[in-house]
Amino acid sequence: MKHVISILLENEPGALSRVVGLFSARGYNIETLTVAPTEDATLSRMTIVTEGSDEVVEQITKHLNRLVDVVKVVDLSEGPHIERELMLIKVRAVGKERDEMKRMADIFRGRIIDVTDKVYTIELTGVQEKIEAFIGALDRSAILETVRTGVSGIGRGERVLKL
Amino acid sequence: MELNGADIVVRCLAEEGVDHVFGYPGGAVLYIYDAIYKQDNFKHILVRHEQAAVHAADAYSRSSDKIGVALVTSGPGLTNAVTGIATAYMDSIPLVIISGQVPSHAIGEDAFQECDTVGITRPCVKHNFLVRDVKDLAETMRRAFYIAKTGRPGPVLVDIPKDITMATCKFVAKRGEVKMRSYAPVVKGHQGQIKKAVQLLLAAERPMIYSGGGVILSNASAELRELVDRVGAPCTNTLMGLGAFPASDDKFVGMPGMHGTYEANMAMQNCDVLIAVGARFDDRVIGNTRHFAQTPRKIVHIDIDPSSISKRVRVDVPIVGNVKDVLQELNALYAQAALDSPPDKSALTRWWQQINTWRGKQCLVYEKSDTIIKPQYVVEKLWEVTGGDAFVTSDVGQHQMWAAQYYRFDEPRRWINSGGLGTMGVGLPYAMGVQMANPGKDVAVITGEASIQMNIQELSTCKQYHLTPKLLCLNNRYLGMVRQWQEIDYGSRYSESYVDALPDFVKLVESYGHIGMQIENPADVEPAIREAFTKYKDRLVFMNFITDQTENVWPMVKAGRGLTEMLLGAEDL
Numbered sequence: 001m002k003h004v005i006s007i008l009l010e011n012e013p014g015a016l017s018r019v020v021g022l023f024s025a026r027g028y029n030i031e032t033l034t035v036a037p038t039e040d041a042t043l044s045r046m047t048i049v050t051e052g053s054d055e056v057v058e059q060i061t062k063h064l065n066r067l068v069d070v071v072k073v074v075d076l077s078e079g080p081h082i083e084r085e086l087m088l089i090k091v092r093a094v095g096k097e098r099d100e101m102k103r104m105a106d107i108f109r110g111r112i113i114d115v116t117d118k119v120y121t122i123e124l125t126g127v128q129e130k131i132e133a134f135i136g137a138l139d140r141s142a143i144l145e146t147v148r149t150g151v152s153g154i155g156r157g158e159r160v161l162k163l
Numbered sequence: 164m165e166l167n168g169a170d171i172v173v174r175c176l177a178e179e180g181v182d183h184v185f186g187y188p189g190g191a192v193l194y195i196y197d198a199i200y201k202q203d204n205f206k207h208i209l210v211r212h213e214q215a216a217v218h219a220a221d222a223y224s225r226s227s228d229k230i231g232v233a234l235v236t237s238g239p240g241l242t243n244a245v246t247g248i249a250t251a252y253m254d255s256i257p258l259v260i261i262s263g264q265v266p267s268h269a270i271g272e273d274a275f276q277e278c279d280t281v282g283i284t285r286p287c288v289k290h291n292f293l294v295r296d297v298k299d300l301a302e303t304m305r306r307a308f309y310i311a312k313t314g315r316p317g318p319v320l321v322d323i324p325k326d327i328t329m330a331t332c333k334f335v336a337k338r339g340e341v342k343m344r345s346y347a348p349v350v351k352g353h354q355g356q357i358k359k360a361v362q363l364l365l366a367a368e369r370p371m372i373y374s375g376g377g378v379i380l381s382n383a384s385a386e387l388r389e390l391v392d393r394v395g396a397p398c399t400n401t402l403m404g405l406g407a408f409p410a411s412d413d414k415f416v417g418m419p420g421m422h423g424t425y426e427a428n429m430a431m432q433n434c435d436v437l438i439a440v441g442a443r444f445d446d447r448v449i450g451n452t453r454h455f456a457q458t459p460r461k462i463v464h465i466d467i468d469p470s471s472i473s474k475r476v477r478v479d480v481p482i483v484g485n486v487k488d489v490l491q492e493l494n495a496l497y498a499q500a501a502l503d504s505p506p507d508k509s510a511l512t513r514w515w516q517q518i519n520t521w522r523g524k525q526c527l528v529y530e531k532s533d534t535i536i537k538p539q540y541v542v543e544k545l546w547e548v549t550g551g552d553a554f555v556t557s558d559v560g561q562h563q564m565w566a567a568q569y570y571r572f573d574e575p576r577r578w579i580n581s582g583g584l585g586t587m588g589v590g591l592p593y594a595m596g597v598q599m600a601n602p603g604k605d606v607a608v609i610t611g612e613a614s615i616q617m618n619i620q621e622l623s624t625c626k627q628y629h630l631t632p633k634l635l636c637l638n639n640r641y642l643g644m645v646r647q648w649q650e651i652d653y654g655s656r657y658s659e660s661y662v663d664a665l666p667d668f669v670k671l672v673e674s675y676g677h678i679g680m681q682i683e684n685p686a687d688v689e690p691a692i693r694e695a696f697t698k699y700k701d702r703l704v705f706m707n708f709i710t711d712q713t714e715n716v717w718p719m720v721k722a723g724r725g726l727t728e729m730l731l732g733a734e735d736l
Contacts, residue, residue: 010345014281014293025286055473062470068290068310071345163344 002031003057004083004153006161007046007064008072011037015069019046022067028052028060032085032150043071043163047153072161080156086125088113090145091138093120101142108134119144168297168328169194172261175304177204178337181232183223183599184208185216189236190276191263194328208599208628211620213240215592217247217260218618221318222589222596224256225579226554228382230312231256231596236263238276241322242283246586248318249287253583254403255380257316259307260288266326267295280322289317297330301337309341314348315468316380348467352484352492359480360463361496363436367461368510369517370396371434373419375448376403376582377441377466377486384408384575386490387440393497395511397518399427401442402567403582410571411551416518417527420448421720422564425526426518428718428726432458433517439464441486444476445583446722452476454725465489526718526731527568536685538562538637538710541692542569545607545635548692553577553605556593556632558614559585561643564716566609588617594632595624605696606632612707613642613662622675625703633695634705636668639712647715651736668707677703 009015016035023030028050035046050060057075064073076083093101098120105112105122108130114121124134128151135146155161166174172195176184185208188196199207210216213235220231235244241262251258265274281293290310292303300323307319364370372394378387384407391398391414398408399419408415417424419431431437431449437460442448449455452475464471464478465486472481482489529539542565545553555570556579557563563580572578579597581589590610598606615636625632637643645660669679678699682691688708695704718729730736 013295014285017282018285021285059470059474062472066315066468066470068343068346 001051001053002077003050003052004076004081004151005048005050005057005061005064006074006076006153007048007070008038008161008163009044009046009067010069010071011042011044012069015044016046018067018069019048019064022063023050026059026063028056034150034152040163047151049151071163074155074161076153076155079159081153081159082156083127083151083153084125085128085131085151086123086149087131087134088121088123088147089135089143090119090121092118092142092144094118097142104134104137108137110134164334165331166334167194167331168300168323169198171297171300171334172304172323172328173198173202173204174334175301176232177202178305179230179308181205181230184232184234185210185219185223185596186234187213187216187236187240189240189263191237191265191325192234192328194325195234195261195263195323207234208595208624210592210624212618213243214247214588215595215618215621215624217244217258218250218589218592219596219599220258220260221247221251221256222556222579222593223600224251224258226576226597227600228576229600230308231258232261233258234261236276237265237280238278240276241278241280245283245287248284248320250581250584250586250589251318252287252289254376254581255316256318257311258318259311260318260320262320262322263328264293264322264324267324268326270324280320284320287318288320289315291320291322293322294324294327297327297332300327301334305337305341306343309343310346314346349483350485350488352465352482352489354492356480356482357489357492357496360438360482360493361500363461363463363480364394364438364497365500365504365506367436368507369433369435369514370394370438370511371430371436372396372398372438372440373401373431373442374398374404374407374440375401375442378404378407379575381441381467381486382575383441383487383490386487386494389494390438390490390497393494393501394506397430397515399423399431401445401448401582402580404442405567405578406572406575409573411573416522418567419726420445421450421722422568422716422718423448423720425524425718425729425731426521428720428729429521430518432727435460437462439466439478440490441466443471443474446475449476450720450724450726450728454728457725524731529717532711533685536682536688536708536710538565538639538708538714539569540685541635541637541688541708541710542566542609544689544692545609546570548689548696549605549607553607554579554597554601555607555609556580556590556597557609558590558611558617559587560611560614561639561647561714561716562609562611562614562637565637570609587614590614591618591621591625591632591634595621595628595630598630598632608632608634610634610636611643612636612638612640612665612668619671622672622677622703626676631701631703633692634703635692636705636707637710638665638668638707639710639714640665641712644716650715651721668705672703672705677705680704680706681709682706683709
């Protein structure tokens with residue numbers, strides 16, 4: 001089963017490699033990983049999407065907690081939560097494709113953020129399934145380049161992960 | 164007061180009460196060595212190879228509960244130390260390693276003797292630091308010691324670039340214990356869980372106590388003994404836990420696992436309540452997990468590290484906390500509850516009858532010989548001559564297992580070996596650390612002719628510092644444990660397991676200024692050991708015992724097999 005793990009860790013050099021090293025050393029799998037500083041610049045917030053049985057994910061969270069740089073760990077999948085991913089996608093937009101692409105972007109509530117006479121660059125956010133649906137809806141040959149951030153997650157309602 | 168980084172390092176070591184540092188100088192640590200030259204708070208032991216510095220510091224910790232400290236230079240100094248660090252990490256030994264690094268501005272330029280120390284050691288330390296500013300140095304050193312000794316202990320490394328050791332800043336003496344928002348180990352166990360454990364124990368018909376290295380690390384030997392006595396249960400100590408419960412006590416059923424006793428393994432499998440204390444259900448201890456789970460039993464697991472719980476075996480009552488604190492509470496609650504609802508004594512009697520039947524197999528009895536030296540016999544004689552009271556280190560292989568089986572440890576911190584990583588070559592440097600931490604005590608090294616050659620250069624260190632361990636080399640001219648597996652599982656094809664072209668060990672140790680003895684007859688074994696510990700008490704003695712080449716370690720549970728699928732001897736093959 002897919003799990004979304006949120007980690008609050010010291011914003012120290014090397015902290016990221018400790019987390020990544022743990023996953024590779026113990027044979028756990030990382031599907032996506034995002035990390036950036038929080039409103040408190042001494043802390044980073046990381047979201048990792050991983051695949052595994054409940055036993056494996058329990059071990060993952062325990063091992064993450066064991067890392068000295070890790071302040072808090074929570075498996076967001078254990079409760080209601082929100083996931084979002086950002087994709088930037090560059091598509092061919094020539095002739096009548098230009099209208100078609102604009103329409104597709106509108107349908108998926110994407111935004112065209114860069115335009116040339118041959119190319120649109122579209123920004124799209126949403127859950128992973130939506131991003132994949134958008135890619136699936138396009139003609140493969142029209143896709144020139146994609147870049148995805150991986151999932152960021154946050155708990156719903158009053159659920160808060162902070163110090 | 165304004166100090167340079169090197170002086171700060173030395174000051175911080177003094178603050179932590181360090182009295183011995185094991186190390187080897189080099190370019191990146193010259194300022195630190197200069198500061199060491201000018202101080203007399205601690206003694207520096209100059210080893211002959213950085214691996215030995217870490218092993219010695221490690222054994223210093225294991226045998227004394229003080230924190231061992233090793234100091235190495237950058238690049239090869241550090242890479243040489245890695246085996247020592249990984250060895251300590253696998254056995255959760257508190258250690259602080261200080262490594263020099265090239266100057267900050269040169270990091271990443273492939274400078275002379277540069278390596279990515281923090282990257283290389285990251286998977287085998289509890290934590291590591293690269294110091295970037297001299298102002299952070301003192302706090303980093305204090306954190307290193309704090310992290311090493313608290314929670315589940317482990318090695319912590321501090322990497323210090325050379326420019327930081329010469330830069331100066333204001334030094335403020337340590338005030339109070341370190342606090343870290345990201346690191347707060349649990350100490351007390353959950354009382355509700357402890358009560359559940361008490362209820363299970365009171366209702367148990369076949370209780371069993373399985374204790375590991377965690378009991379020794381948390382100095383909980385007295386609490387363990389109290390628990391075993393209160394419950395009246397059999398107790399087994401793992402390889403890492405030997406001595407936590409006295410081997411001479413009738414409730415001790417020997418070591419469990421791959422080369423454990425028949426009675427210990429049968430009791431582990433057939434008990435109805437198993438209390439695991441500071442042990443981690445290692446593959447060498449419980450064998451195949453599916454086979455282990457076949458027999459229903461309730462398991463209580465006491466461990467300071469939550470990630471040890473339900474890692475290999477699902478447990479019913481996990482108790483996360485410091486073993487000593489948890490056992491104190493468990494003993495108190497058990498004593499109280501046993502007054503109200505006393506346990507079933509007759510069930511316990513039947514359980515002991517069963518255990519004594521298993522003991523009747525006498526699985527450690529071996530064939531004696533008047534003509535050839537049996538390795539087990541050497542260990543038995545060592546035990547007799549030293550009254551079971553020596554500190555014994557070992558290397559890794561058959562001799563290690565015989566030492567664990569036949570030297571009956573009654574006290575914790577007396578048996579010093581590499582359990583988790585299984586590092587050949589630790590024996591001699593371990594003895595150095597043990598003797599530094601326990602001056603005046605008898606120290607024996609049980610080794611083999613292969614293992615000893617992995618760190619034999621330390622005979623020179625022993626000469627320099629007048630260290631006098633007694634080395635018992637069980638010389639069978641084979642990589643014995645490899646040969647045993649090849650005999651059993653690889654059709655006796657002894658691929659590269661014969662040790663040819665051995666040195667004349669007697670002459671070799673004499674050239675280092677020590678005493679060498681060659682022993683070839685069983686009748687000479689005891690007199691030789693006695694002479695080593697009396698006449699040559701103040702000398703290092705190397706006893707080269709020419710032993711039976713084909714002797715194997717029994718009992719044996721083959722890798723991947725169930726705990727009770729034991730081979731008791733060659734007849735079971």
